[in-house]
Amino acid sequence: xxxxxxxxxxxxxxxxxxxxxxxxxxxxxxxxxxxxxxxxxxxxxxxxxxxxxxxxxxxxxxxxxxxxxxxxxxxxxxxxxxxxxxxxxxxxxxxxxxxxxxxxxxxxxxxxxxxxxxxxxxxxxxxxxxxxxxxxxxxxxxxxxxxxxxxxxxxxxxxxxxxxxxxxxxxxxxxxxxxxxxxxxxxxxxxxxxxxxxxxxxxxxxxxxxxxxxxxxxxxxxxxxxxxxxxxxxxxxxxxxxxxxxxxxxxxxxxxxxxxxxxxxxxxxxxxxxxxxxxxxxxxxxxxxxxxxxxxxxxxxxxxxxxxxxxxxxxxxxxxxxxxxxxxxxxxxxxxxxxxxxxxxxxxxxxxxxxxxxxxxxxxxxxxxxxxxxxxxxxxxxxxxxxxxxxxxxxxxxxxxxxxxxxxxxxxxxxxxxxxxxxxxxxxxxxxxxxxxxxxxxxxxxxxxxxxx
Amino acid sequence: xxxxxxxxxxxxxxxxxxxxxxxxxxxxxxxxxxxxxxxxxxxxxxxxxxxxxxxxxxxxx
Numbered sequence: 001x002x003x004x005x006x007x008x009x010x011x012x013x014x015x016x017x018x019x020x021x022x023x024x025x026x027x028x029x030x031x032x033x034x035x036x037x038x039x040x041x042x043x044x045x046x047x048x049x050x051x052x053x054x055x056x057x058x059x060x061x062x063x064x065x066x067x068x069x070x071x072x073x074x075x076x077x078x079x080x081x082x083x084x085x086x087x088x089x090x091x092x093x094x095x096x097x098x099x100x101x102x103x104x105x106x107x108x109x110x111x112x113x114x115x116x117x118x119x120x121x122x123x124x125x126x127x128x129x130x131x132x133x134x135x136x137x138x139x140x141x142x143x144x145x146x147x148x149x150x151x152x153x154x155x156x157x158x159x160x161x162x163x164x165x166x167x168x169x170x171x172x173x174x175x176x177x178x179x180x181x182x183x184x185x186x187x188x189x190x191x192x193x194x195x196x197x198x199x200x201x202x203x204x205x206x207x208x209x210x211x212x213x214x215x216x217x218x219x220x221x222x223x224x225x226x227x228x229x230x231x232x233x234x235x236x237x238x239x240x241x242x243x244x245x246x247x248x249x250x251x252x253x254x255x256x257x258x259x260x261x262x263x264x265x266x267x268x269x270x271x272x273x274x275x276x277x278x279x280x281x282x283x284x285x286x287x288x289x290x291x292x293x294x295x296x297x298x299x300x301x302x303x304x305x306x307x308x309x310x311x312x313x314x315x316x317x318x319x320x321x322x323x324x325x326x327x328x329x330x331x332x333x334x335x336x337x338x339x340x341x342x343x344x345x346x347x348x349x350x351x352x353x354x355x356x357x358x359x360x361x362x363x364x365x366x367x368x369x370x371x372x373x374x375x376x377x378x379x380x381x382x383x384x385x386x387x388x389x390x391x392x393x394x395x396x397x398x399x400x401x402x403x404x405x406x407x408x409x410x411x412x413x414x415x416x417x418x419x420x421x422x423x424x425x426x427x428x429x430x431x432x433x434x435x436x437x438x439x440x441x442x443x444x445x446x447x448x449x450x451x452x453x
Numbered sequence: 454x455x456x457x458x459x460x461x462x463x464x465x466x467x468x469x470x471x472x473x474x475x476x477x478x479x480x481x482x483x484x485x486x487x488x489x490x491x492x493x494x495x496x497x498x499x500x501x502x503x504x505x506x507x508x509x510x511x512x513x514x
Binding site for chain 2: 016020023026067124129133140144148196
């Protein structure tokens with residue numbers, strides 16, 4: 001039944017693409033995020049649906065996009081091209097060629113799509129449509145996670161998000177980070193959306209979705225999510241009119257909420273400060289140290305999944321007090337092939353210093369460009385430009401949350417984030433073109449009056 | 454049950470969004486922006502700035 005549902009849905013989606021080719025681009029974004037072929041049991045997972053839709057999106061753009069002369073290639077797209085080329089190089093020289101090929105198999109698609117996507121975003125409505133589809137696709141996972149958390153309280157590695165699979169957005173820590181990162185975008189769509197113009201239904205759904213997103217870190221008990229929420233709050237308050245009132249209310253809500261949180265959640269969040277006694281956290285620090293040493297020996301990077309060669313031994317220190325006697329237990333834990341658990345170290349270990357520098361340039365460039373756009377349009381009184389500064393802020397906030405969350409999760413190549421970057425580039429190039437169009441004037445002929453005799 | 458509900462609501466909204474997008478002309482075509490009063494291009498347009506006098510700078514010989 002579910003197979004038929006997905007098949008019918010996708011068929012309708014693609015039919016829309018034959019009328020408006022940009023819909024193919026949205027269909028690929030949908031497939032990349034929701035991965036319906038993995039949610040279905042037999043029909044869709046038998047065909048390379050992702051490849052077919054990508055080809056349709058590309059052909060649709062090349063053959064049927066009437067105004068593709070409006071597309072611009074931004075410097076950050078060149079950086080993505082360089083990153084793609086460099087990843088191809090490190091894959092060819094990888095320490096673990098087979099494992100590297102495995103990851104390369106999906107990374108190149110994410111990068112190619114991120115390079116291609118901004119070319120198609122040359123209309124305001126297209127930018128909004130992509131933002132909406134990204135949010136609604138993430139919503140399909142967030143809503144189920146939110147409801148399950150409310151019903152059962154969730155648990156680390158227990159909460160199942162549609163799919164019992166630790167890949168894509170279906171992994172708890174990744175979804176915790178992404179769910180919080182999209183909240184600024186949800187707020188923007190609630191206020192400036194034109195596909196679903198702001199009304200009471202949009203407000204109710206948006207508020208419910210934000211609540212569901214906030215519940216994801218509770219349900220998955222991923223510490224990253226809590227850190228992301230801690231970053232989200234000051235970001236949202238940055239431009240709020242009554243920021244001190246909202247800050248006070250936020251603290252109040254946090255205090256009131258704590259007793260209602262599952263005990264397992266508060267216990268796990270307590271390990272953020274006591275990382276020495278917790279194996280997951282302390283081996284993570286040891287892996288980062290290993291990666292730094294590895295990168296010094298292999299500055300060009302070890303290729304994808306180079307972490308497989310690490311062997312970590314950590315001393316876990318647990319202090320307990322009993323009748324004024326403090327006892328310290330030291331136990332040793334050993335792990336082999338421990339993943340990076342940090343996007344920064346993932347880039348450093350796999351792509352070396354050069355790859356990390358490119359990756360950072362892409363992200364820092366995004367933060368700077370969005371700040372420039374925000375400043376340029378924040379004081380405009382033109383009613384047609386009111387949506388711009390808030391969107392730039394939302395995209396920037398989402399990226400900051402991702403960059404903080406990815407300190408603790410290895411999501412350097414997460415396709416969803418590359419779509420966010422592509423949206424930033426699309427917005428930036430769109431505005432640059434519109435400014436140029438507005439400033440352009442044909443050279444007028446100087447009219448000369450014939451001299452009277 | 455919960456999964457199906459979540460899929461139904463999100464996919465329902467995506468379907469409505471696509472349906473609305475198909476009928477929107479501005480998905481593929483936008484009108485040219487209003488020309489800048491001073492045609493600078495690289496600086497933010499200041500709506501408070503007085504537009505140049507019509508015909509200023511053009512001299513009839």
